[in-house]
Amino acid sequence: IVGQGRDTRLVWDGPFGGVMFRSNGAAYSRYTGLAWDGKGRAAVGFEHSSDARFETEVTHEHESFRNFTACGIRIGHEGKLASAEILYRNCLFEKCGIGVATLAFNDYDNTYDRCEFRECGTGIHDEHGNFYARNCHFEGSRETDFYIRSEHGDSIRRCTSHGSRRFVVEDGTIAPVTIQDCRIAAWTDPDAAVLLNGSPVLMFDCVF
Numbered sequence: 001i002v003g004q005g006r007d008t009r010l011v012w013d014g015p016f017g018g019v020m021f022r023s024n025g026a027a028y029s030r031y032t033g034l035a036w037d038g039k040g041r042a043a044v045g046f047e048h049s050s051d052a053r054f055e056t057e058v059t060h061e062h063e064s065f066r067n068f069t070a071c072g073i074r075i076g077h078e079g080k081l082a083s084a085e086i087l088y089r090n091c092l093f094e095k096c097g098i099g100v101a102t103l104a105f106n107d108y109d110n111t112y113d114r115c116e117f118r119e120c121g122t123g124i125h126d127e128h129g130n131f132y133a134r135n136c137h138f139e140g141s142r143e144t145d146f147y148i149r150s151e152h153g154d155s156i157r158r159c160t161s162h163g164s165r166r167f168v169v170e171d172g173t174i175a176p177v178t179i180q181d182c183r184i185a186a187w188t189d190p191d192a193a194v195l196l197n198g199s200p201v202l203m204f205d206c207v208f
Helices: none
Strands: 009-011 019-023 030-032 035-037 044-048 055-061 064-066 071-075 083-089 092-094 098-102 110-113 116-118 122-126 131-134 137-139 144-148 154-157 160-162 168-170 177-180 183-185 194-196 201-204
Touching (some): 044 055, 064 071, 071 083, 168 177
Parallel strands (some): 019 044, 030 055, 035 064, 044 071, 064 092, 071 098, 083 110, 098 122, 110 131, 122 144, 137 160, 144 168, 154 177, 160 183, 168 194, 177 201
């Protein structure tokens, strides 16, 4: 599905709590150049929730997701089969409860490259699965830029954050996390910019 960026606006005018678009196992697919707007009424912009088949090799690029009360993109909510190997490239998530939420086991190897998360509750929420984030920017997250509870290794590289409450909340006990060459400024939590629960974390070349 190919749009023309900001000139291709999909605006929700349905009931409160709705889902704009659901992918039911559409593997090997690409969504590019689309501006999704929930208008503060829709709960979810894009739902990856498959009852049909394993969903893999999906690309979201040059998209924006604004004003969703729950999630800009939600993966694994009440689906029977996993969605994995999703690439998010140059996407904007703004004023969403969560930018992207990965909720189910086996939602593995998702990559965020050159994405922006602005004024969301949480930028990336990884309840299960794992992810790789690189060259992303976070600004004004009310809770945290990253919430991590993965079963497999994650990495955060060359990311920047300004004015968020926290940069990372690591709430797992198993999977290793690598945080490399990140720049974090003006966080608002008086306790810490990074909260670690027990998983092994390697953090280097970062500036706070």
